[in-house]
Amino acid sequence: QVQLVESGGRVVQAGDSLRLSCAAAERTFHLYAMAWFRQTPGKAREFAAAISRSGTNTLYGNSVKGRFTISRDNAKNTVYLQMNSLKPEDTAVYYCAARISGTEGGVWDERSAYAHWGQGTQVTVSS
Secondary structure, three states: OOEEEEEOOOEEEOOOOEEEEEEEEOOOHHHEEEEEEEEOOOOOOEEEEEEOOOOOOEEEOOOOOOOEEEEEEOOOOEEEEEEOOOOHHHOEEEEEEEEEOOOOOOOOOOHHHOOEEOOOEEEEEEO
C-alpha cells in the first residue's frame, strides 16, 4: 500500500492561488502515475488533474483546465497541484491518488484506475 499525505489546503479568497502537495512514502514513486481528484458533500469524486510517471504527460478536467497545473518531483516523491484564479466552486476536499504505470506516458482520469488514495485536504474558496 502506498501511503499518500496531502497538505496545503486552507481557506482562501476568490481569485487567489494555492499549491497543494502530496508526499508519497514510496521509494518507487517514479513508477507511479499520479492524480488529483476533488469531492464536495453529496457529489461524486471529480477528476481534476493527472500526470504520468515521467511527468511528460498531463491531463486536466474541464472545470480546472487553464487554471490548475499538476507537476511532480520524483527526487522528493511529491506531486503538486498549483491552483490559480480560484473560484468558490473549487471548494472541495482534494485527494491525491496513485497507480503503478507500465508506461512512461500513461495518464488516467477515471477514479477506478487508481489503487492508492490519500486522506484529503480541505480547500475552501470564499467569495
